[in-house]
Amino acid sequence: MSGPDAQPTPPAARSAPALAGALVVLLLSVALAAVLLRIPPPPGMRPVAQPCSQLLAWKAAFQSLDGAVTPTVRGWRFAARGAVQAVSCTPGRLVLDGSGRAAQGQEPRLEVLINGRPVRTLELLQRRVQAVDIPEAGRIELLFLNSFYAxxxxxxxxxxxxxxxxxxxxxxxxxxxxxxxxxxxxxxxxxxxxxxxxxxxxxxxxxxxxxxxxxxxxxxxxxxxxxxxxxxxxxxxxxxxxxxxxxxxxxxxxxxxxxxxxxxxxxxxxxxxxxxxxxxxxx
Known part of the structure; x- marks a missing residue:
């Protein structure tokens, strides 16, 4: 109806179809996203689970002076206070082959820690092999703290x-x-x-x-x-x-x-x- 007596269409009436259309588009987008999220990624894009390595990467973590902790062919030498550490992804059993030199009537001691908690203290003088149970995964630390030199x-x-x-x-x-x-x-x-x-x-x-x-x-x-x-x-x-x-x-x-x-x-x-x-x- 047109002419001087025609009534204008209210704004709410004009925007109602547009709002309905936008709502339909939004619902379709949400439904499509839900379907896509349920589709597994191609094999080349899937994350690969890393196996737990039996070979721990030991490194010097602390030394009281330069040269206090030095690597050898298969192990480490502690000439003064120091520590080495490695990270394990499982519990396990640590076997240590060690020896030491006593001074002032005291043997060298090696502290074994897991995630900052003491597990065992080993006294090392005569060369021997000792085993330590590591009860959980995490950071393994070997600390030599009672060094002495004169x-x-x-x-x-x-x-x-x-x-x-x-x-x-x-x-x-x-x-x-x-x-x-x-x-x-x-x-x-x-x-x-x-x-x-x-x-x-x-x-x-x-x-x-x-x-x-x-x-x-x-x-x-x-x-x-x-x-x-x-x-x-x-x-x-x-x-x-x-x-x-x-x-x-x-x-x-x-x-x-x-x-x-x-x-x-x-x-x-x-x-x-x-x-x-x-x-x-x-x-």
């Missing part, structure tokens, strides 16, 4: 190095042989020598080098130090157990300092070695 080392400390001039009052260019046990601390200006390798101190201009020297006795003798420059011996001193100040005339150039009678010996070492590790899973 040694006797003859060494000298040289501190408070200084020149009697303002241009290079505090020598900072000091070099030592890497890996020999000698050390130079620039912030503290302390030089420690325990090997036969010569340390070197750079001198920027002639003057008097003063330093404080102190020795540690070992093998019933104190350290003997020799200072040289340009092929000439400047001074040879026995480092006393109480600090003593030395003053040595020097010229420009490097001064070498050498310990003439190094001495070191091991007194005791509590350590252990795992010669082999074998894990058998239990379903």
């Amino acid at each position: 040694s006797e080392v003859r060494y000298a400390q040289i501190s408070d190095l200084r020149m009697d001039n303002d241009e290079c009052r505090f020598p900072s260019d000091v070099t030592v042989q890497a890996g020999a046990g000698d050390a130079w601390s620039a912030p503290a200006r302390i030089l420690t020598v325990m090997s036969r390798h010569a340390a070197q101190v750079s001198i920027c201009r002639p003057g008097t080098l003063s330093l404080t020297v102190q020795g540690t006795r070992a093998g019933q003798a104190l350290p003997v130090l020799r200072f040289m420059q340009g092929g000439q011996v400047l001074s040879t001193v026995t480092a006393p157990e109480a600090p003593q100040t030395l003053r040595i005339p020097v010229t420009r150039g490097p001064v070498t300092l050498q310990l003439l009678n190094p001495f070191a010996r091991e007194l005791a070492s509590r350590e252990l070695t795992l010669h082999g590790l074998q894990f058998t899973p239990r379903p």
Whole structure:
């Protein structure tokens, strides 16, 4: 009906068919999705179940110092406190072939943990094979915590190095042989020598080098130090157990300092070695 007297169609009446159509489309989409979810994926897209491996991947988990835990051909060597760990996907039986060295009347002990809980403590001295039941899957840890080491080392400390001039009052260019046990601390200006390798101190201009020297006795003798420059011996001193100040005339150039009678010996070492590790899973 049209014309001036025709009544307009209400908005709700005009939108009702559109809403009904949208609802039908939504219901059809939901039904289609439900059907597709019930269809299994192609074989190439299905997840593959990973089998539980009998070979555990052991790795170092903690070591108190560099080189404390090192791998061997079939196991691990613990020279100081440290731990190794592996993850198992089933319970099982762990067989350990181990031995150790006692110190101060105490044998080395190996703690076996599963998921952070103690399972067993093994004492390892004479080489033998021991088995430990692992009651559940998870993280297996082998901890060696009662390590001990003692040694006797003859060494000298040289501190408070200084020149009697303002241009290079505090020598900072000091070099030592890497890996020999000698050390130079620039912030503290302390030089420690325990090997036969010569340390070197750079001198920027002639003057008097003063330093404080102190020795540690070992093998019933104190350290003997020799200072040289340009092929000439400047001074040879026995480092006393109480600090003593030395003053040595020097010229420009490097001064070498050498310990003439190094001495070191091991007194005791509590350590252990795992010669082999074998894990058998239990379903």
